[in-house]
Amino acid sequence: xxxRYFYQHLIDLNEIHNLLNQVELEESERQKLLDTxxxxxxxxxxxxxxxxxxxxQHHEFLATYDxxxxxxxxxxxxxxxxxxxxxxxxxxxxxxxxxxKDTLHDYLRSSEEYLAGI
Amino acid sequence: xxxxxxxxxxxYLDKRFVARHKKAAQKLIEAHRPTIDHVLKAGQxxxxxxTESFKLLTASAISGALLLAPMNPLAKLTTPxxxxxxxxxxxxNKDDIPEAKPDAIRKTLIVRQLTDALPTKVQKLxxxxxxxxxxxxxxxxxxxxxxxxxxxxxNTDYGYIGYEQHLFxxxxxxxxxxxxxxxxxxxxxxxxxxxxxxSRTSFSEQDKLKExxxxxxxxxxxxxxxxxxxxxxxxxxxxxxxxxxxxxxxAVVGVIGDAGPAVWTxxxxxxxxxxxxxxxxxxxxRKGEVLLLFVNDPNNxxxxxxx
Numbered sequence: 001x002x003x004r005y006f007y008q009h010l011i012d013l014n015e016i017h018n019l020l021n022q023v024e025l026e027e028s029e030r031q032k033l034l035d036t037x038x039x040x041x042x043x044x045x046x047x048x049x050x051x052x053x054x055x056x057q058h059h060e061f062l063a064t065y066d067x068x069x070x071x072x073x074x075x076x077x078x079x080x081x082x083x084x085x086x087x088x089x090x091x092x093x094x095x096x097x098x099x100x101k102d103t104l105h106d107y108l109r110s111s112e113e114y115l116a117g118i
Numbered sequence: 119x120x121x122x123x124x125x126x127x128x129x130y131l132d133k134r135f136v137a138r139h140k141k142a143a144q145k146l147i148e149a150h151r152p153t154i155d156h157v158l159k160a161g162q163x164x165x166x167x168x169t170e171s172f173k174l175l176t177a178s179a180i181s182g183a184l185l186l187a188p189m190n191p192l193a194k195l196t197t198p199x200x201x202x203x204x205x206x207x208x209x210x211n212k213d214d215i216p217e218a219k220p221d222a223i224r225k226t227l228i229v230r231q232l233t234d235a236l237p238t239k240v241q242k243l244x245x246x247x248x249x250x251x252x253x254x255x256x257x258x259x260x261x262x263x264x265x266x267x268x269x270x271x272x273n274t275d276y277g278y279i280g281y282e283q284h285l286f287x288x289x290x291x292x293x294x295x296x297x298x299x300x301x302x303x304x305x306x307x308x309x310x311x312x313x314x315x316x317s318r319t320s321f322s323e324q325d326k327l328k329e330x331x332x333x334x335x336x337x338x339x340x341x342x343x344x345x346x347x348x349x350x351x352x353x354x355x356x357x358x359x360x361x362x363x364x365x366x367x368x369a370v371v372g373v374i375g376d377a378g379p380a381v382w383t384x385x386x387x388x389x390x391x392x393x394x395x396x397x398x399x400x401x402x403x404r405k406g407e408v409l410l411l412f413v414n415d416p417n418n419x420x421x422x423x424x425x
Contacts, residue, residue, distance in 0.1 A: 036135040043143050050150045073298075
């Protein structure tokens with residue numbers, strides 16, 4: 001999933017990686033979880049863009065994005081129509097990542113409680 | 119105190135993660151169903167949105183043969199095992215697929231016809247197969263193309279293609295000067311046929327397109343190469359070719375811009391980042407089965423780029 005999308009530079013999954021390192025996982029399991037995170041970010045980003053973009057540009061955006069998801073031109077195109085795009089995208093992504101971090105924290109806490117016999 | 123049951127890390131996390139993902143898919147579809155329905159019905163694959171949750175939600179909302187794809191909607195549209203596709207070729211009526219783009223119909227027909235004409239595994243085609251393929255390509259893509267041109271041919275015309283990097287187009291060129299798909303990087307050396315032009319000042323739009331849609335072919339394995347290396351190299355240099363993804367019907371016209379890939383790779387052709395994107399082979403393993411034919415275009419009338 002890495003470097004596939006125009007917003008890739010706004011994603012920081014270091015904390016997620018650190019949390020996943022504390023869970024006993026097969027590599028394939030770890031990858032599946034990371035893929036789900038990326039897919040979720042992806043859907044949230046697309047929703048945000050469609051929310052903000054004028055309707056007559058929806059088709060063009062989806063078609064371009066579908067064919068060339070890494071094209072730098074996409075973000076240039078979006079910056080013209082959506083004010084403060086990078087900051088707002090970063091905020092959306094941060095929220096999604098936080099949700100997953102919370103889930104990981106919940107799990108780790110439950111595990112600690114289990115190990116402590118609580 | 120009852121003993122607690124240890125929670126399996128993966129199953130717990132996967133369940134929660136997938137639930138969050140479904141929520142995102144549902145939000146997107148609820149907010150923008152008309153747009154998504156419209157685009158999907160128009161034949162746009164929206165492969166970037168194809169996640170399990172998204173597919174489940176859209177499949178329940180949208181009817182039609184085009185929209186029931188399990189993995190890649192475009193592949194579904196063009197896979198011969200699709201009963202709907204089998205039943206509509208070659209007298210496919212545009213009206214049979216509501217709001218389908220002519221482009222999607224053409225691709226469907228190409229795949230259907232090529233499936234009948236091609237052997238089950240990639241290999242050099244025999245004369246009968248070549249005749250059929252030439253006829254299909256000429257009919258469907260409206261260009262004259264064949265495996266043999268002026269008595270010259272490659273080691274194969276039906277093989278695997280892999281993803282290549284950009285090439286230097288003129289002395290001093292860099293990846294930063296390329297306008298698309300920079301993440302693909304640039305090969306450390308010039309292509310086997312040298313720069314596309316001698317200097318930045320002479321760099322034309324046509325040169326730009328040549329690099330954008332270049333192919334690497336195994337010239338060193340072409341019949342007669344050892345005996346006529348200089349003559350053949352000149353003939354192959356920037357020779358116009360067309361590549362057709364035999365699984366999707368995507369096609370792109372480009373030029374021979376490099377020699378390769380190495381035999382040990384198991385691939386017979388290489389494609390520039392843009393050519394691979396045009397062939398719908400720029401994701402996943404970035405490898406696929408293609409036909410690669412010479413374009414008979416003495417008056418240079420066939421434009422470089424996706425067909």
